[in-house]
Amino acid sequence: MNLTPIYKGKVRDIYEVDSETLLIVSSNRISAFDVIFNEEIPNKGRVLNTISSLWFLYFQNQKSKIFPNSTLQEKLNFKTHFITNDFTQYPKKFQIEKFKDCSMLVYKTKKIPFECIVRGYLAGSAWKEYKETRKVCDIRLPEGLQLGSKLPEILFTPSTKEEAGHDTNVSFQYLVNQIGIELAHKIKEISIAIFKEASIIMESIGFLLCDTKFEFGIKDQQIYLIDEVLTPDSSRFWKKEEYHLGTNLASYDKQLLRDYLESIQWNKQPPPPSIPKNIIEELIKRYEDIEKKLKLALTL
Ligand SMILES: Nc1ncnc2c1ncn2[C@@H]1O[C@H](COP(=O)(O)OP(=O)(O)O)[C@@H](O)[C@H]1O
Numbered sequence: 001m002n003l004t005p006i007y008k009g010k011v012r013d014i015y016e017v018d019s020e021t022l023l024i025v026s027s028n029r030i031s032a033f034d035v036i037f038n039e040e041i042p043n044k045g046r047v048l049n050t051i052s053s054l055w056f057l058y059f060q061n062q063k064s065k066i067f068p069n070s071t072l073q074e075k076l077n078f079k080t081h082f083i084t085n086d087f088t089q090y091p092k093k094f095q096i097e098k099f100k101d102c103s104m105l106v107y108k109t110k111k112i113p114f115e116c117i118v119r120g121y122l123a124g125s126a127w128k129e130y131k132e133t134r135k136v137c138d139i140r141l142p143e144g145l146q147l148g149s150k151l152p153e154i155l156f157t158p159s160t161k162e163e164a165g166h167d168t169n170v171s172f173q174y175l176v177n178q179i180g181i182e183l184a185h186k187i188k189e190i191s192i193a194i195f196k197e198a199s200i201i202m203e204s205i206g207f208l209l210c211d212t213k214f215e216f217g218i219k220d221q222q223i224y225l226i227d228e229v230l231t232p233d234s235s236r237f238w239k240k241e242e243y244h245l246g247t248n249l250a251s252y253d254k255q256l257l258r259d260y261l262e263s264i265q266w267n268k269q270p271p272p273p274s275i276p277k278n279i280i281e282e283l284i285k286r287y288e289d290i291e292k293k294l295k296l297a298l299t300l
């Protein structure tokens with residue numbers, strides 16, 4: 001049967017299953033600086049799909065560490081788009097081998113067109129902004145922070161989600177003007193709470209959660225956590241024992257690839273350079289290591 005995705009993202013393909021649901025298929029593609037590389041990372045799609053699924057199920061079913069009497073979903077009154085990643089539960093025509101273990105069935109929502117970025121440490125574009133202005137997304141920060149510094153408080157730094165090109169950081173006020181004060185506060189609150197919860201769990205398996213990105217959608221007037229969550233693709237994880245300030249902190253996730261790209265001074269425009277074999281192998285190892293540890297931490 002010939003199935004055509006309704007959307008091909010940088011890393012994932014989206015199929016419309018019916019009027020209510022989508023199938024999100026994670027590929028082995030890898031992107032950095034919004035450019036997709038020619039090489040694939042074997043097994044990456046399956047690992048990322050598993051990691052997101054584990055988090056969705058955790059928020060839904062397990063008592064939260066920061067609100068001990070309820071699940072995060074109950075406490076913060078949100079839902080997740082996750083329905084199942086068990087391929088035998090998919091409608092028949094989607095039960096094809098290539099979707100097995102690397103896809104999930106989700107509720108279709110109306111996307112809120114912003115990326116909800118949360119930061120516990122200063123890195124990436126926030127570090128660049130801080131160096132120049134002492135601010136991040138219009139939030140003034142103290143003098144003297146370094147690359148990798150733990151932030152005085154967890155920051156919510158939204159950015160636009162562009163159909164093409166790079167996303168731009170915006171102020172919280174801008175978000176309020178675009179989507180309304182109530183919704184803006186709500187998705188900020190949910191994002192920060194999930195970040196705190198996830199930081200505790202990541203620390204217990206030896207990682208610092210530097211920053212991450214969430215997306216939300218609306219369905220039946222309810223807020224849904226959508227897309228992928230707390231994967232190495234949407235987050236910066238640092239190995240606790242490697243944490244130090246100042247120099248470019250070798251990150252456990254895709255930063256490895258980013259650092260390589262910086263080192264060859266690629267101008268970040270297509271065509272992408274090729275990724276050396278040793279980097280691909282190290283990336284696979286790292287994805288699988290995080291998956292293994294999270295499985296233990298989230299399915300107790
Ligand atoms: N439940 C959902 N409802 C609607 N859109 C979704 C849902 N979950 C994810 N998406 C969208 O599907 C796409 C996933 O593909 P991705 O490879 O991340 O592409 P992109 O390059 O647009 O980020 C994103 O645009 C994301 O916003």
Ligand SMILES: [Mg+2]
Nearest residue numbers: 009010011227
């Ligand atoms: Mg995306």
